[in-house]
Amino acid sequence: MTDNSKINRDGARPASLFERADAAFGLDPRREGLKLPPVPIDVPPVPQALRRPAPQPQAAPQAAPQPAAPSFAKAPAPQPVAEPAKPAAEAPRAVAFAGPFARIDREHLRDGGLIVPEDPVTGLLEEFRIVKRELLADARAGASALARRILVCSPHPGEGKTYCATNLAIALAAERGLEVLLVDADVVKPSVTQRFGIEAEQGLMDALADPSIAPENLVIRTDIEGLFVLPAGTATSRDAEYLASARTGAVLDRLTVGAPDRIVIFDTPPALAASPAAELAQHVGQALLVVRADETSRAALEDAQQLLSACADIKLLLNAARYSPSGRRFGTYGTKGR
Ligand SMILES: Nc1ncnc2c1ncn2[C@@H]1O[C@H](COP(=O)(O)OP(=O)(O)O)[C@@H](O)[C@H]1O
Numbered sequence: 001m002t003d004n005s006k007i008n009r010d011g012a013r014p015a016s017l018f019e020r021a022d023a024a025f026g027l028d029p030r031r032e033g034l035k036l037p038p039v040p041i042d043v044p045p046v047p048q049a050l051r052r053p054a055p056q057p058q059a060a061p062q063a064a065p066q067p068a069a070p071s072f073a074k075a076p077a078p079q080p081v082a083e084p085a086k087p088a089a090e091a092p093r094a095v096a097f098a099g100p101f102a103r104i105d106r107e108h109l110r111d112g113g114l115i116v117p118e119d120p121v122t123g124l125l126e127e128f129r130i131v132k133r134e135l136l137a138d139a140r141a142g143a144s145a146l147a148r149r150i151l152v153c154s155p156h157p158g159e160g161k162t163y164c165a166t167n168l169a170i171a172l173a174a175e176r177g178l179e180v181l182l183v184d185a186d187v188v189k190p191s192v193t194q195r196f197g198i199e200a201e202q203g204l205m206d207a208l209a210d211p212s213i214a215p216e217n218l219v220i221r222t223d224i225e226g227l228f229v230l231p232a233g234t235a236t237s238r239d240a241e242y243l244a245s246a247r248t249g250a251v252l253d254r255l256t257v258g259a260p261d262r263i264v265i266f267d268t269p270p271a272l273a274a275s276p277a278a279e280l281a282q283h284v285g286q287a288l289l290v291v292r293a294d295e296t297s298r299a300a301l302e303d304a305q306q307l308l309s310a311c312a313d314i315k316l317l318l319n320a321a322r323y324s325p326s327g328r329r330f331g332t333y334g335t336k337g338r
């Protein structure tokens, strides 16, 4: 790769983090595998939980569009969607998450710079709301469970993968009726449970290594409505092989099939340093490639994009933007290092 230039932010008048990244890198959005859809700033709230229209034309339009809570109000406990009394034994039923329960210390979240569900709306939350709308729209448009699986990746360590994945998961969990499962797929340097300040032993790698383990029993339920965590679990020298095995697809299917209101987010190790991101790219419908302003080189970005090419929909997310475009009220986002 030849171009090692850093991001040039001059003159960018972005409307969203996605567009900022596009403007900064000047990548051609039409190139294969890279999707950079424009994000309108004033996106109306998604009125319903993620729900695709029934395929049958005769389906009655039940579920009057409920306006989403105007602020960060807690939704009532998400009940699994009532099974329509269909004759089918066909539709697979979603497995319920049945691991241990953990309380998340809000002060710990605050200290870590993460979104705190009960706090007043912040610029940070506004940013992630915009990002989540975009992801949700594409998840809803997708025909399979694949579109509801989102990989969060970046070329190098320290670019904000875990920061973005956790914030995105918290922001998504606020959607009415949505279940968000955050999977820590960075088995070498797992940090999701640490960010949430919760304890965990077993997780993804245990379920991959031992077919007798039901992955849903390792999913930690939290006191943030709709938020679930699958820890990385026990690392072994065979992690790469386990991730590359057919068992990965089976485990992910088990966690997502039959659950149209469930989004899975994967926090991964750096794409240029380890194989899990590239492996998991085959199992997701959307990949969020985090780029850190002034730190991620274009060459590294292109290499990472190449590695994730098994995923047809790669979006760029600019993290830690330190500028404040005029007219924007999100200037507080990404202030680290000032
Ligand atoms: N936008 C941001 N604002 C503030 N801190 C950030 C931001 N992005 C990342 N960080 C911090 O930078 C550090 C590295 O981020 P992290 O998400 O752990 O990177 P990665 O997972 O890519 O290795 C963490 O301490 C994280 O909290």
Ligand SMILES: [Mg+2]
Residues within 6 Å of the ligand: 161, 162, 163, 186, 191, 267, 268
């Ligand atoms: Mg990380």
